[in-house]
Amino acid sequence: MPRFYFVLFLVAGLLAGSTQATQAQQNNPTINGDFRGLRFEEFARRVEAQTPYRFYFKSKTLDTVTVHVQADNVRLLALLSQVFAHTTLQFAIDEATSRVFITPERPLQTQVPNAIFQRLPPGATPTPDVANAPIRPSGPPATGTSEFRVYEIGPRQATPAGGRATLTGTVRTAGVGSAPALGVAVFIDSPNIGTATDKLGNYSLTIPVGRHNLNIRGLGIRSTRRQIWVHGDGRLDLEVLTDATSLNEVVVQGQKDRNVRSMQMGVQKLDIKQIKQIPTVFGESDLLRVVTALPGVKTIGEGSTGFSVRGGGTDQNLVLFNGATIYNPAHLFGFFSAFNPDMVQSVELYKSAIPARYGGRLASVLDIV
Known part of the structure; x- marks a missing residue:
């Protein structure tokens, strides 16, 4: 009889351990797949098919984001960190509801801080909320070389919403023989505002503050665009790739024998x-x-x-x-x-x-x- 109870307790312990392992695996699943070259919406659908998580984001915010990662038994936190490594987009994971929120600039706070209802002593200074802090300080303007990075122009508190700002810069070709790209069209679509570079590759645009797609097109260069977030007046130098167009074979046939068939x-x-x-x-x-x-x-x-x-x-x-x-x-x-x-x-x-x-x-x- 004691032997029977021992076997029963052993089986119950094994079942409990297996259940806990399965529950832990479900709570923190791994992701596999090749997501290179996918738009973010397609990437989110594939991740939702493998995990219980659901993504929430604005399509306009991520319409230009392309994923270039490959996952092999990778957790969701590590995978999203790779996806948004070189952008200003932030993500927040609510484990309780299996929801993932994608937001620009600052991550969404999924839980209320514990000390939010505590009364501060007289004269004490409240601790700034990490979620509402800027992601990175505004530094000197970088050279626009990537289509997937969002470039911030000007100080963030420079111009109020609805204002306008002037964006200047130089367009140059990338590579060893870098040279100014003249006659290149630099424009945004909404509203339709554009200009062309001068002989030194300089351009100047006065556009509304906010987020825009800056399009660059011209002869001899590859058409591209840059994602910009305009806060105020600033400068953004652009590097573009040259485009060598391959022409079809051209056959030139002469008829000189027509004049020498006879004397x-x-x-x-x-x-x-x-x-x-x-x-x-x-x-x-x-x-x-x-x-x-x-x-x-x-x-x-x-x-x-x-x-x-x-x-x-x-x-x-x-x-x-x-x-x-x-x-x-x-x-x-x-x-x-x-x-x-x-x-x-x-x-x-x-x-x-x-x-x-x-x-x-x-x-x-x-x-x-």
Whole structure:
């Protein structure tokens, strides 16, 4: 009988220890996963799927935050510390309700301080609340190099809400060959206020106080933005990356062989398409009228289709149609040409260096095919 009670007490102790271990694991779960490149809202949904915690934040406050962490059995406190390491965002975890609050500048106080209702002795100074203290003192303006960090401009009590402040600075390219970036657009979207840098890369903006996304765009640089929190007048120098755009292959083809296919000089070639594009009287294409419009050729009169080439007479021109000599290339006293343009394929006019196969002609040869 004593042995039975001993075994019963042993089993009960093991069950109690297992229950406590399970409860402790549920109260402080670990997180696993690759969260690199995720927007914060997607990161919060994945963490909520693995843990009983629920996130509370304003979407506008974290719309530009991108997570770049990888977790392997990491507690929530350590994971959030990595996520907000280089930002002014703060977080507070309420273990009693499994809630996580994300706030800018100062963490949310989830519990009422124990000494809040205690009466202070006469002349005593109240201890400042840590949750309402500034995160970091305002120091000299830093160079804006990161898209994920929020840069504070000016003293925090410099300008009241609704006021305006002037932001100045210089935009330079990052790297060894750093140089001023001129002609770069620096602007905010709401309200739409912007300016462009001068030849030294300087800019100046007068914008409302508060939080803004400062956009930087220009030729030769990579488009980017900086998160700023403007309290008053201040300076923020910006470093941007250069952007080398890769162009597609450009093929340049020359046609120099077009001029050296033959040693023939002084030749003008026309096809029927070019002939019909030249306007003529009555809308009908006239080969001889088209020929008189070529360089070195002129008509001998307004009412005649005869033409003179480089000062030669009309009887010094040889007119051929499919190899046959045409002695009178005109009709109706020279007003109309004897050639139907619908039956012509091409026209060649030799004005000098006439080939020997055409015989001896002093002025030109007009070969119609």
